[in-house]
Amino acid sequence: MIPALVCVGLPIIAALACLLPMPVRARETVTVAAACGCATMTVALVIGDGLPIRGFADSVYIDGLSLVLALTVAIVYVCASVFAVGYFNVERRDQDFHIYSRRFHALFNVFVACLFLVPFSGNLMVLWIAVELTTVTSALLVGLERTTGAAEAAWKYILIASSGLVLGLLGLTLLYFAASGPLGSTFNPTFPVFLGAAAHLAPDATRLAFALIVLGFGAKAGLVPMHTWLPDAHSEGATPVSALLSGALLADAMYAIFRVYPIVARAVGSAYPTTVLLLFGGASLLLAGFFALRQTNLKRLYAYSSVEHMGILALGVGIGGPVALYGVMLHVVAHGATKALAFFGAGSVLQRFATKDSRRVRGLSTLMPGTAVFVVAGAFAISGLPPSGLFRSEILVAVGAFQRNAFAAGAVLLFCVSLVFIGILRLVNPMVFTPAPSGQERGEVSRVMVLAMALAAIPAFVLGVMIPGPLDHILHAAATVVGGGR
Amino acid sequence: LEAIEVPNSVPSVSLAVTGALAIAVLLTQFALLRTLSIEGVVRIYAIQSLGVGLFTIALASFTGNNDLYVLGGLTVVIKVLIIPAVTGRIVRRLGIEDRIRSSVPVPQSFLLAAAFAALGFVAAMRIHAVTVGAPADSLGAAMAVVLIGFFLMTARPNAVVQLVGFLTLENGVFIASLSLAPSLPVLVGVLLLLDVLIPAAAFIVVIQVLAVRVRSAHTDELTELRG
Numbered sequence: 001m002i003p004a005l006v007c008v009g010l011p012i013i014a015a016l017a018c019l020l021p022m023p024v025r026a027r028e029t030v031t032v033a034a035a036c037g038c039a040t041m042t043v044a045l046v047i048g049d050g051l052p053i054r055g056f057a058d059s060v061y062i063d064g065l066s067l068v069l070a071l072t073v074a075i076v077y078v079c080a081s082v083f084a085v086g087y088f089n090v091e092r093r094d095q096d097f098h099i100y101s102r103r104f105h106a107l108f109n110v111f112v113a114c115l116f117l118v119p120f121s122g123n124l125m126v127l128w129i130a131v132e133l134t135t136v137t138s139a140l141l142v143g144l145e146r147t148t149g150a151a152e153a154a155w156k157y158i159l160i161a162s163s164g165l166v167l168g169l170l171g172l173t174l175l176y177f178a179a180s181g182p183l184g185s186t187f188n189p190t191f192p193v194f195l196g197a198a199a200h201l202a203p204d205a206t207r208l209a210f211a212l213i214v215l216g217f218g219a220k221a222g223l224v225p226m227h228t229w230l231p232d233a234h235s236e237g238a239t240p241v242s243a244l245l246s247g248a249l250l251a252d253a254m255y256a257i258f259r260v261y262p263i264v265a266r267a268v269g270s271a272y273p274t275t276v277l278l279l280f281g282g283a284s285l286l287l288a289g290f291f292a293l294r295q296t297n298l299k300r301l302y303a304y305s306s307v308e309h310m311g312i313l314a315l316g317v318g319i320g321g322p323v324a325l326y327g328v329m330l331h332v333v334a335h336g337a338t339k340a341l342a343f344f345g346a347g348s349v350l351q352r353f354a355t356k357d358s359r360r361v362r363g364l365s366t367l368m369p370g371t372a373v374f375v376v377a378g379a380f381a382i383s384g385l386p387p388s389g390l391f392r393s394e395i396l397v398a399v400g401a402f403q404r405n406a407f408a409a410g411a412v413l414l415f416c417v418s419l420v421f422i423g424i425l426r427l428v429n430p431m432v433f434t435p436a437p438s439g440q441e442r443g444e445v446s447r448v449m450v451l452a453m454a455l456a457a458i459p460a461f462v463l464g465v466m467i468p469g470p471l472d473h474i475l476h477a478a479a480t481v482v483g484g485g486r
Numbered sequence: 487l488e489a490i491e492v493p494n495s496v497p498s499v500s501l502a503v504t505g506a507l508a509i510a511v512l513l514t515q516f517a518l519l520r521t522l523s524i525e526g527v528v529r530i531y532a533i534q535s536l537g538v539g540l541f542t543i544a545l546a547s548f549t550g551n552n553d554l555y556v557l558g559g560l561t562v563v564i565k566v567l568i569i570p571a572v573t574g575r576i577v578r579r580l581g582i583e584d585r586i587r588s589s590v591p592v593p594q595s596f597l598l599a600a601a602f603a604a605l606g607f608v609a610a611m612r613i614h615a616v617t618v619g620a621p622a623d624s625l626g627a628a629m630a631v632v633l634i635g636f637f638l639m640t641a642r643p644n645a646v647v648q649l650v651g652f653l654t655l656e657n658g659v660f661i662a663s664l665s666l667a668p669s670l671p672v673l674v675g676v677l678l679l680l681d682v683l684i685p686a687a688a689f690i691v692v693i694q695v696l697a698v699r700v701r702s703a704h705t706d707e708l709t710e711l712r713g
Contacts (some may be wrong), residue, residue, distance in 0.1 A: 169659055176666070185667070
């Protein structure tokens with residue numbers, strides 16, 4: 001229990017510290033230290049046993065599924081906090097920046113605390129509040145960038161995500177209502193309680209509740225058709241924020257769906273929730289695939305790739321079965337690290353060339369050889385090419401689909417992954433493998449940024465080659481939880 | 487179709503009273519569609535929230551659940567007094583134009599809203615038909631408030647109206663939640679109520695940014711990000 005409390009508490013303490021008058025460098029150090037502390041605690045939770053951990057009348061409930069998410073948050077937090085050191089070093093160092101840095105680092109850490117709170121909450125209502133808090137903190141982070149584009153993005157984000165979450169809340173209340181038959185009118189709405197009573201839930205109310213929950217939390221996770229905020233917010237925010245939004249926040253929103261799915265599947269049979277998830281997942285994959293083909297801003301392209309990857313998660317859960325579900329869990333972790341890597345690459349390049357139009361970037365392999373390596377690595381890994389972790393997880397989901405005769409789902413998955421790959425290749429190839437324009441100076445924007453990319457590349461590729469024993473254990477445990485213990 | 491018996495279901499007189507209050511809240515939603523002045527919209531939101539507060543207090547007296555009195559009181563303080571006052575002050579301080587542009591004219595808005603209201607009641611009847619104890623009137627009104635709230639947000643491209651539209655969504659879900667599960671742990675209820683403050687605060691910050699950048703609250707002028 002203590003490591004979990006540290007994961008939520010440490011970023012809050014770091015945020016408070018960042019509010020004090022201190023040099024920018026000190027704030028960055030505090031944030032990196034907090035990130036390393038949280039990562040250590042998460043690893044301690046993964047290695048340790050005694051799951052599930054429960055506390056505060058089951059308001060805190062930590063099992064394998066929670067740890068998959070917490071580990072993802074921790075990986076992205078460490079990489080993004082290191083990346084931020086280099087990113088802002090180049091950006092600006094004037095008096096205005098001190099005010100910006102104070103707000104940025106405080107909000108950044110509070111945002112991460114909320115991200116950790118989501119998978120640790122064992123109570124449906126606490127979970128909802130935690131997800132809502134992530135919306136508020138992250139929208140403010142996007143709004144911190146003082147441009148009209150950022151204001152528009154933050155506005156759209158908070159409007160769509162919060163309205164979606166209100167529907168999600170209605171869904172959760174309906175689920176509570178559906179359970180008030182077997183459980184009485186007063187009970188603690190925790191996951192174990194719901195799972196225990198799942199067989200006796202009122203079926204019609206449960207069906208409506210699930211649709212509302214997928215619609216509501218799906219808006220936050222960027223599932224089509226509620227995804228319209230996502231490309232804006234992800235491309236307009238500062239790059240470390242984009243990494244957290246895409247790598248950690250979206251998965252956190254999917255976590256709510258992972259939790260509710262086994263309850264609903266047990267209550268009304270798996271056919272209904274499976275169909276809902278396959279529809280949303282398939283639609284997200286298809287739309288993201290086609291939109292990826294016409295993007296000219298690499299950050300925006302990666303935002304559409306996030307829609308695609310959330311689609312894969314929904315599709316994988318819809319397919320079901322131990323193989324696909326294990327793939328989904330691996331996908332959560334691998335996507336977090338890989339998306340951080342990809343965004344860092346895109347952010348570094350767009351910063352150096354001071355443009356959002358990636359078509360104006362040329363000669364990267366000559367001008368920034370270190371960054372170029374990671375831009376290509378990130379592009380390959382996020383497209384799911386071997387030996388990346390995403391290759392492994394996507395293959396597992398596809399194999400799971402064919403094993404369970406979900407041929408259409410498997411085909412949609414493979415087709416759309418190829419589309420996004422073409423979109424990425426179309427944009428990245430001319431950026432990297434072209435002659436450098438004359439008069440451009442050779443050199444990296446910042447070595448710290450390259451270091452952060454290297455850090456993110458480690459899990460992104462290692463997971464494709466080997467999965468450490470304790471991680472394998474929690475991935476299996478998480479897949480079992482989502483599969484309803486089957 | 488399986489019917490379930492909900493324990494402690496409230497008697498019919500109270501259902502009539504709470505149902506009437508919920509429908510009063512729904513009527514204010516129509517009033518919001520009719521008003522094309524920011525000051526008017528904020529005032530109507532306060533009146534609507536008063537209806538939500540009274541609904542909660544009525545439910546408290548009928549179910550004997552004392553915690554609901556606290557929730558009702560907090561609703562009045564936060565949604566009737568604080569939010570409208572803060573929003574009104576910010577609008578005045580920023581000198582935001584009072585006139586609201588409308589992408590759907592008022593008469594057409596009314597027709598569409600009536601259709602949404604009907605849809606809300608049909609959905610509520612559907613739940614009511616299979617689960618004894620779900621109050622069809624207040625649930626239907628709440629669903630209608632939610633649907634019209636969404637419509638309001640899309641039909642009026644103005645940051646303040648969109649903020650109020652979002653807050654009415656929360657009001658609708660609040661009534662729906664209380665109708666379905668009046669015994670939902672009250673601590674959770676209070677947390678939800680406080681949660682209204684958080685998006686409200688964020689909205690206000692974003693409105694300020696918008697006003698500084700674009701010098702109006704018209705969100706249809708924000709057209710930089712597309713595709």
